[in-house]
Amino acid sequence: RYGYFGRGVSMMFCRVSGCLTDGKIFLSVSGEDSVSIHTRDIAGLRMLQKDDVKVVLLISKEDLLMKSLITKLETMTGCEVMMVGEEPLKDVQSLVEKKKLDWKDVAYMGNDTLDASCLKLAGLSAVPADAPPNAAQAAKYTCKNAGGGGAVRDFVEHVLLQKEQAKAQMKQDRIDRNNF
Amino acid sequence: RYGYFGRGVSMMFCRVSGCLTDGKIFLSVSGEDSVSIHTRDIAGLRMLQKDDVKVVLLISKEDLLMKSLITKLETMTGCEVMMVGEEPLKDVQSLVEKKKLDWKDVAYMGNDTLDASCLKLAGLSAVPADAPPNAAQAAKYTCKNAGGGGAVRDFVEHVLLQKEQAKAQMKQDRIDRNNF
Amino acid sequence: RYGYFGRGVSMMFCRVSGCLTDGKIFLSVSGEDSVSIHTRDIAGLRMLQKDDVKVVLLISKEDLLMKSLITKLETMTGCEVMMVGEEPLKDVQSLVEKKKLDWKDVAYMGNDTLDASCLKLAGLSAVPADAPPNAAQAAKYTCKNAGGGGAVRDFVEHVLLQKEQAKAQMKQDRIDRNNF
Amino acid sequence: RYGYFGRGVSMMFCRVSGCLTDGKIFLSVSGEDSVSIHTRDIAGLRMLQKDDVKVVLLISKEDLLMKSLITKLETMTGCEVMMVGEEPLKDVQSLVEKKKLDWKDVAYMGNDTLDASCLKLAGLSAVPADAPPNAAQAAKYTCKNAGGGGAVRDFVEHVLLQKEQAKAQMKQDRIDRNNF
Numbered sequence: 001r002y003g004y005f006g007r008g009v010s011m012m013f014c015r016v017s018g019c020l021t022d023g024k025i026f027l028s029v030s031g032e033d034s035v036s037i038h039t040r041d042i043a044g045l046r047m048l049q050k051d052d053v054k055v056v057l058l059i060s061k062e063d064l065l066m067k068s069l070i071t072k073l074e075t076m077t078g079c080e081v082m083m084v085g086e087e088p089l090k091d092v093q094s095l096v097e098k099k100k101l102d103w104k105d106v107a108y109m110g111n112d113t114l115d116a117s118c119l120k121l122a123g124l125s126a127v128p129a130d131a132p133p134n135a136a137q138a139a140k141y142t143c144k145n146a147g148g149g150g151a152v153r154d155f156v157e158h159v160l161l162q163k164e165q166a167k168a169q170m171k172q173d174r175i176d177r178n179n180f
Numbered sequence: 181r182y183g184y185f186g187r188g189v190s191m192m193f194c195r196v197s198g199c200l201t202d203g204k205i206f207l208s209v210s211g212e213d214s215v216s217i218h219t220r221d222i223a224g225l226r227m228l229q230k231d232d233v234k235v236v237l238l239i240s241k242e243d244l245l246m247k248s249l250i251t252k253l254e255t256m257t258g259c260e261v262m263m264v265g266e267e268p269l270k271d272v273q274s275l276v277e278k279k280k281l282d283w284k285d286v287a288y289m290g291n292d293t294l295d296a297s298c299l300k301l302a303g304l305s306a307v308p309a310d311a312p313p314n315a316a317q318a319a320k321y322t323c324k325n326a327g328g329g330g331a332v333r334d335f336v337e338h339v340l341l342q343k344e345q346a347k348a349q350m351k352q353d354r355i356d357r358n359n360f
Numbered sequence: 361r362y363g364y365f366g367r368g369v370s371m372m373f374c375r376v377s378g379c380l381t382d383g384k385i386f387l388s389v390s391g392e393d394s395v396s397i398h399t400r401d402i403a404g405l406r407m408l409q410k411d412d413v414k415v416v417l418l419i420s421k422e423d424l425l426m427k428s429l430i431t432k433l434e435t436m437t438g439c440e441v442m443m444v445g446e447e448p449l450k451d452v453q454s455l456v457e458k459k460k461l462d463w464k465d466v467a468y469m470g471n472d473t474l475d476a477s478c479l480k481l482a483g484l485s486a487v488p489a490d491a492p493p494n495a496a497q498a499a500k501y502t503c504k505n506a507g508g509g510g511a512v513r514d515f516v517e518h519v520l521l522q523k524e525q526a527k528a529q530m531k532q533d534r535i536d537r538n539n540f
Numbered sequence: 541r542y543g544y545f546g547r548g549v550s551m552m553f554c555r556v557s558g559c560l561t562d563g564k565i566f567l568s569v570s571g572e573d574s575v576s577i578h579t580r581d582i583a584g585l586r587m588l589q590k591d592d593v594k595v596v597l598l599i600s601k602e603d604l605l606m607k608s609l610i611t612k613l614e615t616m617t618g619c620e621v622m623m624v625g626e627e628p629l630k631d632v633q634s635l636v637e638k639k640k641l642d643w644k645d646v647a648y649m650g651n652d653t654l655d656a657s658c659l660k661l662a663g664l665s666a667v668p669a670d671a672p673p674n675a676a677q678a679a680k681y682t683c684k685n686a687g688g689g690g691a692v693r694d695f696v697e698h699v700l701l702q703k704e705q706a707k708a709q710m711k712q713d714r715i716d717r718n719n720f
Contacts (some may be wrong), residue, residue, distance in 0.1 A: 017579050018579065018580065023578045023579045023580050023690075024576040024577070024578055024579075024688070024689075025576060025577055025578075025579060025582075025616075026206065026208075026566065026574045026575070026576045027574055027575055027576070027577060027609055027612055027613075027616075028566075028572045028573065028574035029571075029572060029573065029574075029605075029608045029609060029612075030572055031209075031612075032208045032209060032210055032212065032572065033208065033209065033574075034206045034207055034208035034209075034213075034214075034574075035206070035207055036204040036205060036206045036207070037204070037205055037207060038203045038204055038205075039197050039198065039203045039204075039205060039243075040198065040203050040292070040312075042205075043292070063579075065209075068209045069207055069209060072207055072209075072211075073207075076205075076207075112580075112583070130690075132580075148204070149204075150203075150310075206386065206388075211389075212388045212389060212390055212392065213388065213389065214386045214387055214388035214389075214393075214394075215386070215387055216384040216385060216386045216387070217384070217385055217387060218383045218384055218385075219377050219378065219383045219384075219385060219423075220378065220383055220472070220492075222385075223472070245389075248389045249387055249389060252387055252389075252391075253387075256385075256387075328384070329384075330383075330490075386566065386568075391569075392568045392569060392570055392572065393568065393569065394566045394567055394568035394569075394573075394574075395566070395567055396564040396565060396566045396567070397564070397565055397567065398563045398564055398565075399557050399558065399563045399564075399565060399603075400558065400563050400652070400672075402565075403652070425569075428569045429567055429569060432567055432569075432571075433567075436565075436567075508564070509564075510563075510670075513672075
C-alpha cells in the first residue's frame with residue numbers, strides 16, 4: 001500500500017506526428033514543407049517540465065520532414081527529440097533502463113498501432129481523440145481533443161493531476177503511519 | 181441608476197493566440213512559420229475602431245513567432261500590439277490606469293487560465309467557444325465560434341450591441357429626468 | 361407565364377473571401393501570406409463557364425492580399441476578378457447595366473452583411489453554410505457546405521439545375537402554344 | 541465457387557486531389573502553392589505496397605500544381621503517379637490491360653463524378669466520407685474519414701482485410717477439395 005503511486009511520473013514520451021501535430025503535412029513545390037502544432041500543447045509541455053517531468057518527443061526515423069524540424073521543435077518546446085524505429089518500445093526501453101526508471105513512472109502518448117506496446121507498459125498513457133481503435137484500446141486514457149488540437153495539453157493536465165493526487169496520498173500515508 | 185452602463189466600452193484588449201488565431205502554428209524547415217487569422221475577425225476589429233473603441237492586441241513576451249508578426253498584425257487590423265508577461269493583468273492594469281479608464285468600460289477577450297483575472301475585472305469579457313473551462317468560467321460571455329474562426333467578431337458584435345443599449349438607456353434616463 | 365424564368369442565368373458574381381475561401385489568411389513573417397481554395401469549387405466555376413455563364417469574382421478594394429492574388433485566381437478559375445467597395449451593389453449594378461442584363465438573370469454569392477442588397481436583387485443568390493444570419497436571410501439559398509469547402513460548387517449545381525429546369529419549361533411552353 | 545475472390549487485389553488506383561488531399565490548395569503570392577496530405581494515409585499506402593499491391597496515384601492533366609508535386613509525391617509515398625484526362629477510365633483501362641489484370645482484382649478510390657465509371661468497374665472501390673452523392677453511389681465502400689484526413693488509410697485497411705479473407709477462403713476451398 002505504501003508507495004502505491006511510486007514517486008509519480010518523472011518522464012513522458014510523446015509522438016510528434018498525430019499527437020503534437022494533426023498528422024497533416026503541407027507540401028509545397030520548392031520543398032518548404034510544413035506541419036502545424038498548437039500553442040496550447042506547447043504550453044502544456046512546458047508545464048510538465050516545470051513540474052520536473054522530462055519530456056522526450058518521438059519521431060519516426062523514416063520521417064524526413066520531422067527530422068528537418070528537430071532543432072525547431074526542441075527550441076519551441078524545450079523538449080529533447082528522439083528518433084524511433086518501427087518498434088518504438090525498443091528505443092524507449094533502452095532509455096527507460098538507462099535512466100533506471102520504472103515503467104509505472106513513465107507517461108506515454110502515441111497514436112498508432114506501433115505505439116500499442118508502450119501504451120500498455122506505461123503507468124500513464126494516452127491517445128488523441130482521433131486515434132485509430134487499436135491504439136485507443138491499448139491506452140489508459142483517451143484525450144478529449146484531437147491530435148494537433150490540444151490532445152497533448154489534455155494528457156499533460158491528466159498527468160499533473162495524477163502526480164498531485166499521488167503526493168496527497170503519500171502525505172496521507174505518512175500521517176497514517178505516524179498515527180499508528 | 182444614472183450612468184449605470186457608464187459611457188460604454190472605450191477600450192478592448194484581445195489575445196492574439198487562440199482568440200484571433202486558432203492557436204495553430206505552421207512550422208516549416210527554413211523558418212518561415214505562419215499562423216492564420218480570419219477576415220471576418222479583422223473586419224470586426226475595424227468595426228470597433230470606427231465606433232471609437234481603441235483595440236489593443238496582446239501577445240506573449242515569450243512568443244517569438246508572434247513578435248515577428250507585430251508589424252503585419254498592426255497593418256492588417258489597425259490595432260496596437262502590446263506584449264504581456266505571465267500575468268497579463270499587470271501589463272493591462274498599468275495601461276488602464278494611464279488612460280484613466282474604469283475597468284467596467286474595458287472589454288477583454290482571452291482564452292487561457294492566465295487571462296482569468298482580467299476576464300473577471302473587465303466590464304465585458306469573452307472567451308472563444310473552444311477555450312478551456314477555467315478561462316470560460318471567468319468570462320462573462322462565451323463566443324459561438326472558435327478562436328481564429330469568428331470568435332473575435334462574435335464578441336465585437338456583443339460589445340457594439342451593449343454600447344448601443346447603454347446609449348439608449350442614457351437617452352431614456354434623460355427623458356425620465358426631464359419628465360420628472 | 362411565357363418567359364417566366366427568362367433565358368436563365370447568364371452571369372454570376374461570387375465573393376472570393378469567405379465563399380471561395382474559408383476566410384482564413386495565413387500570415388508568415390516574410391510576407392508570403394496565403395489563402396486556401398477548394399479544387400471542387402474551381403471545377404464548379406469551370407462547369408458554369410462551359411454552360412455559358414460568365415463568372416465574376418469579387419474582392420474588396422481594401423484586401424491587399426487578395427489584390428496580389430488576382431492573376432493567380434484568374435488563371436486558376438478562368439474567371440474575371442473585379443474589385444468592389446464597401447457597397448458592392450454600386451459596382452455590380454454598373455456592370456449589370458453595361459451588359460444589359462436583368463437582375464433576375466444574375467446569380468450572386470456572398471457571405472457578409474455588405475452583400476445583402478445584391479443577394480436580395482439577384483434572381484438566384486446564395487450564402488455558404490457558415491455565413492452570418494443577416495447575410496443568410498437576404499439570400500434565396502443556403503449552401504450545404506461552408507466557404508472554401510465546397511459552398512461555391514453547391515451553388516453552381518443549384519444554378520445549373522435551375523437553368524435546366526428553365527429550358528425544360530420553355531420547351532413545354534412552346535409545345536403548349538403549338539397545341540393551342 | 542473456386543477462385544471466387546480471384547487471387548485478390550494486386551493493383552490500386554487512387555485520386556490524389558480530394559482523396560489523398562482534402563481538396564484545398566493554399567495559394568501564396570509568389571507561387572509557392574501547397575496542399576496537405578496525412579501521414580496516416582502515407583503509412584497506409586506503404587502498407588499496401590508491402591502486401592504486394594502496386595499503387596498508382598492519379599492526378600488530373602489540367603492540375604498544374606499537382607503536376608509540379610509529382611516527384612515529391614512519388615518519394616513520399618513510394619507510389620507511381622499517372623496523369624489522367626476528363627475520363628479517367630480510358631487511361632486506367634489501358635494500364636489494366638497492359639498489366640493483364642481483371643477489373644475484379646483492381647481497387648479504385650475516387651471522389652468525383654468523373655470517377656464513377658472506374659468506381660463501378662473495380663472489384664473494390666471507395667470514396668471519402670465527404671464525396672459528392674453521385675460519386676458515393678458508384679462506389680462499393682464509403683470511408684469513415686474525409687479526404688486528406690485518413691480516408692485512404694480506411695480504404696487500405698478495407699482492401700487488406702478483403703485480401704486476407706480471400707486467402708482464408710482459398711485455403712478453406714483447398715481443404716474442402718481434399719476432403720471430398
